[in-house]
Amino acid sequence: MTSDAILRATAERIAEHATAHGLDTAHVVLHGGEPLLAGRTRLRRAAEELNKALSGVCELDLRIHTNAVTLDERFLDLFAEFDIKVGVSLDGDKAANDLHRRYANGRSSHDRVLRGIALLNQPRYRHLFAGILCTIDVRNDPVAVYDALAELTPPRVDFLLPHATWDEPPMRPADDTDGTAYARWLLAVHERWLADGRPMDVRVFDSILRTLRGDSSLTEALGLAPADLAVIETDGTFEQADSLKTAYDGAPVTGMDVIANSLDEVAAHPGVVARQQGLDGLSEQCRACPVVRSCGGGLYAHRYRTGSGFLNPSVYCSDLLRLITDIRDRHMSDQSDQSDQSIQPALADDHLDELAAGLGSTLTTDLLARHQLSLGRELLGLVWHETPHTPVGEAAWETLTVLDRVAPESVDRVLAHPYVRPWALRSLRGDAEAAETAVRGVAEIAAAAGLHAGREETVVVPVRDGLLRLPTLGSLAVGAGVERAEVRADAEGFTVRAGARTYTMPWKGAKDRAWQGSRRFELDGWAVTLEDTDPWRDCHGHPAHPRLTEREAEAWRADLAAAWAWIRRELPQYAPGIAAGLRVVTPLVPSLDGDDISSAARDAFGAVAIARPATPEALALLLVHEFQHVKLGAVLDLTDLHDPSCERLFYAPWRPDPRPLEGLLQGTYAHLAVIDFWLARRRTTSGEEARAAEIQFSRWRDQTAEAVETLAASGALTPAGERFVAGMRGTVRGLLTAEVGADAVRAARRVAAEHRDAWEAAAR
Structure with a gap:
């Protein structure tokens, strides 16, 4: 039998089955071995035969795994x-990959x-x-594997237990x-996935959460849903799941092929039927297990034992029990509630509506x-729970627990510092440096x-690179x-003993020249720290400015005061939110070409990073723009606004590159403030400055409106996301x-068209 004939018969059998059962979609995966070894000609032939057979019958979801x-x-x-669609096998970083995936040489x-x-x-x-x-290979560092995979920005990852x-x-x-x-x-x-903000789908975790809520699993390795796959070998023979090959020789064999048998006949095979029985097909031990509806007995092949066949718990039974119960306890506050509980509580509708409009009151x-403070507390506990302890760490933790009982506001003040979260996330990476x-x-x-808190007790603090860090101070x-410093408060300030020296730090008056204190500015209704000392501030995607001189710091204070006064006067609707939520401004190194640079780090709520611009008005724009990102990041920590499985990329009028849905949402939300800024500039200037402001206002108003409609039409918004985007609209x-004047409209449209043309040219 020729290969072409097998391909044609396979496609026809799939179409026959789809027609008989009224299927909406047929899911076909080309795998191996290594399917790319078949070559482009053979793969094209397979795609053509499948598309031809299923045309007018149902949709074809065709994938290849390589x-x-x-x-x-x-x-x-x-x-x-x-x-x-293309799935890729990769077991992690280079060390993990090379355990099993080397060439013959x-x-x-x-x-x-x-x-x-x-x-x-x-x-x-x-x-x-x-x-x-x-x-999975448990010899590999799990966090290193995760980080290596997450760095590749896949839409999803499927972690598989070895057969x-x-x-x-x-192996154990x-x-x-x-x-x-x-x-x-x-x-x-x-x-690590949770702390990282769930940047991609992870099938095993999503499946456990779904089955805990009573929904179906996304994988045959979990849940009680009937198996719905058959394997067709290159010679046309039908087999059961490939994983059964690990049970015993001939386990997946059906004795059928695509020429003589239909898929319905395969479905009636005793081995396939055995995998359709759900709870009734499991061992007595499995049926009595409290997590059986999530576990489903595990992968069918993993239950095999000579003498009792597949009527056993999974060989990974203890693993699955602990995995499911730990995730259940981590996510579900009420195990009897089968509703769709998200990890974080949702915002009330009135809060969401207020923020969706682009603003945000003090409350x-x-x-x-x-x-965000509660997340910081959770991360701190997670760091302590998941990392190795030392005597120094134990003593510090004991001090911290006492402080949390007698002076919780002091602990909260430190945990609310924007750069505690970047520290915590780095600490959870799992390597030796992370533990330290x-x-x-x-x-x-x-x-x-x-x-x-003014507590007169000594805390020993490890020192790195000759620098003692005291966050917020x-x-x-x-x-x-x-290597270590002893820190102790007293009535007048605090002292630090490090090496052979003692440093005296009065709260008032001159301090030791080795001290680099955070500069806190009390402006009119806004207290903000100019953070140029914290080592973890370097998380904004741009180089952080080194310690500022006193003259540079004073220039920043003057500009911040002027920008804040301008915001209060011309954009008063943004002032309450900034005063309540923006606590830190981190200076960045200016660009060589003089362009403005600013950033808001997703994991540093309460901080924005800015290279000091030429004017206070430009600084005002950067402040309101970046604080939009800060607010939306916090909203996304509370409420899912979009389906994270959306893989499409979108045109963003303010970026040269295609953006994922969340990136477009972030940019659109930030530009609500940009539009208001240019409207205010048009109102408060004259001549060429007013004309330039009018052009900017016209461009960003129209293009932001277009971006809002792109979001609304994406089909990937949650109900909360639809409500949020409606508020933006x-x-x-x-x-x-x-x-807007006709000249300004024409100029704005010309600039917008040039940007779009350049974007499309780059995308080709």
Whole structure:
């Protein structure tokens, strides 16, 4: 039988089955082995036969799963032509990959795989990227594996337990006495994923959460839903799931093929029927288990034992029990509630509406800030729970727990510092440096909180690179070679003993020259710190400015005061939110070409970073613009506004590159403030300045309105997201009534068209 005949028969059998059962979509995955070895001609033939057979019958969801070693632009052009989604096998960073995925001569394949994924991440191919499949090896560092995969920005990751049975159990570390090594590995990934803001779907975690709510699983390895797949080999024979090959020789064989048998006949095979029985098909131990509706007995192949066949719990039973119960306890406040509970409580509708309009009152912004503080507390506890302890760390933690009981406001003051969260996230990475970072940070927080509380007790703080950090207060240069410092408050201030020196730091008056204190400015209704000392401030995507001179700091104070006065006078609707939520401005290194630079880090609520611009008015624009990002980031921590599985990229009028949906949402929300700024500038200037402001107002008003409609039509907004975007639309529509001169409209449209043309040229 020729290969072409097998392909044609396969396509016809799938179409026959789809027709008989009224299917909306047929899901077909080309895998192997390595399917790219079939070559482009054979893959094209397969795509053509499937599309031809299913045309007018149902949709075709065609995918290919590859190791990406030979993936190139010619393959991707073919896949784009037939809309073939591409999944890639990659087990993590280079060390993890090289445990199992080397060439026969021992050479690593890692660089070739990364090259293929880089091609998939190009704008013209990104829509084809289906995700990454990672097989777990507990010898690998779970956080390092996660970080390596997350850095590749896949839309989803599927972590798979290695195939094993009771006859041939999985490899386990020698100290895995309770049989939960794989659960602990996945739970470390889970916590990192949550702390990272869930940047992509993780199928195992999403499936557990779905099944805990009573929904279906996304994988055959969990849940009680019937199995719905069949495997067709290249010779046309039907088999059951490939994983059954690990049970015993011939386990997946059906004795059927695409020429003689239909898919309905395959579905009636005893081995397939056995996987359709749900709870009734499980062992007595599984049926009595409290998490059986989530676990589903695990992957069918993993239950096999000689003598009892598949009527056993999974060989990963202890792992699955711990994984599911820990995630349940982490996410579900009420285990009996089957409703869709998100990880964070949702904002009330009136709060969401207020923020959607682009603004935010003192009370609403304070609500966001209080939730961010609760996240900071949660992260601090997670750092302590998940990282190794030392005597210094134990002592600092004990001090911190006492302070939290007797002076909780002092602890909150430190935990609300924007750069505590970046420290916590780095501490949870799981490597040796992260462990040292965790101990040092806990001690720094305890010492700073103790100083705020005026507690006269000594806290020992590890020193790194000769610098003692006291978040919210400043840093002390204690010199190279010093490993620890003793910090103690007294009635007049505090002292630091480090090495052979004692530094005296009075609250009032001159301090030691080695001290670099945070500069806090009490402006008219706004208290803001100019942060140029905290090492964790370097998280904004641009170089942080080194310590400012007194003259530079004074110039910043004057500009901030003038910008704040301008905001209060000309954009008073933004002032309450800024006063309530923007606590820190971090100076950035100016650009060489003089362009304005500003940033808001997703994990640093309450801070914006800015290279000092030429005028206070420009600074006002950057402040209101970036604080929009700060607010929206906090909203997204509370409420899902969009489906994170949306893979499409969108045109953003303010960016040269295509943006994911969340990026477009962020930019659109920030530009609500940009429109208001240019409207105010037009109102408060004259001559050429007013004309330039009118052009800017016209451009950003119209293009933001267009971006709002793009968001609304994306089909990927949650109900809360639809409500939020509707609020943004209402704000923009209210500005469409403002009169703009015809010359300004033409100029604005010309600039917008030039930007769009350049964007499209770059995307080709």
